[in-house]
Amino acid sequence: MVRLITHNLLACHVKGCTTNNFPLVFQDVQVELQEAEFNPDFIRNMLPRLEWTALVNAAKQVGDTSLPLEQPDMMDDELLQKLHHALMEIHIIEGAMVCQNCRHAYPISNGIPNMLLAEHEIG
């Protein structure tokens, strides 16, 4: 599945595409909501790994505008809940993720993103 938590880790890896290769931009996505168990400790501890701005923008692309533009210093329970929803409960089922730099499109089908490259594209 592609959730925003995974999207925030993925980067384009086409040969020579090393700048502006993150974040990938969603295109023609179908989204499905699926409840997940809320684990505030997981969210709080995991957060430093994420690129906040990329997360806020990606959430907007899939219709979630609940996150503040700037990462707040204090993580209250309400914000952790919002993050949990954005990161763990929005599933991108179909569509693609496109590199802003080289325009390579990584398709998503049945919830599985295809990050395979053709041989000549491998760096």
Added chain:
Amino acid sequence: MIVFVTVGSTRFDALIEAAISEPVLTTLRDLGYARLILQRGNSIIEPEESNRESCYSIQRYGVDIEIWKFKPSIQAEFEQADLIISHAGSGTILDVLRLGKPLVVVPNPTLLDNHQEELASALQTLGHLKATSIQNLASTIASFEPRDLVPFPPFDGSKFSNLIDEEMGNMKPVKSVTVVDDPQVHEDQYVHAVYDQIASHFSSTRYKVRTTVSSNLYRFNRALQPWPIIAKFLSDLPTGWIGLDSGAGNGKYLPLPADRPGCILTIGLDRSRNLLQIAQHAGSEPGRLITREVVWGDVLGSGWRSGVFDYAISIATIHHLASHGRRKLAVQRLLQAVSPDHGRVLIYVWAIEQDELSKRSIPTSDSDGSSPHTTGEDVFVPWVMSRQHKQDTPVVPTSVAETPVYNRYYHMFANGELKQLAVQAAEEFGLVIGPRGNVYDEGCRGIEIVQEGWERSNYYVELRRWVS
């Protein structure tokens, strides 16, 4: 109404032939099915010219028929169809039942041991689908009452994704092989294609074991419990860590640690999309669907922000790469994926030294047996889809009753070879080997070998990155 017929990616000529035969088509037409969409996979249709095109249409007995080799979005076909007729592949069955669509399955009698038949009849007993044979397909469709089917529970992952791996069945002695092709071509043929072919067989093997093997045998199966070192590695990770399972297969490690589920997140990467479809719901229980993060990709790829993961595991994967250079690159991809500051890496590969529970016997390439293994062995491990030993009703042999044997390529590691590979990979990656000490300049990057050893026919090594 629309009927969708699929044999997945398998070859099942008899079902394809039956689906477009007069008795079946006229039955369908009389029931109001005007369209039949058919995915033949690798099946052959007479006349032979028909197979050249990936998609074409015909009309027979008042039914419009579309024949595809592979339908691009099979899920969409399931969704739009009013009836699905399928081989008894477990992946297909699961997908269809989860959508709540009426399903008639025809186990392939040439694949038998017969896992497909067992799966089909078990689910028929529970009332979730209708199982039949080629000969009875038309009459089954005619008498089929979709309303009588019992809705499938949301997802019973335990039935399909129990932690048993392939070793349970159908192992034959391995044989030596020399990689003569381009390594990548070799892997495509002897690793990727094979896993996609046998993925559904994996899950039906697991199903069979789950339902029919006695608990006594369970204890003997070394694969049933997560391997202690892997389980402990994952269990020791702090809450909030994110990791990569590079070569996740059916996803057996994605739900771990069992004692603190959801405290870490492991993302599964694999080359086999069919296996990923199983991995996607690894660890789900009846009435409780759990979705895992899975990515279709290559272990030699690097589609991540560098160093973004806290940990990476590579279990029984690197041994499928067909050259030393590619195995080294795979290790470097793991080192690159994890945090320079604290990233942990655990790698398992098959060892030449196999334990007594293993069903494999390993050839030695040197005839006098004097020289010890130092560089490992390239071997094929056959996966046999054995055919049915007895058939209850004599059937007209509609397809050649071959026993397909899929050779999977492995590089079996010699003692010390994995550590050497890791050291070499790390050094070329610019890392100092050894524990973090005070002797290094600030900013120096290194890797510590935390543990290494042999466990149950595998060599393993655990690495930790550090910055001084």
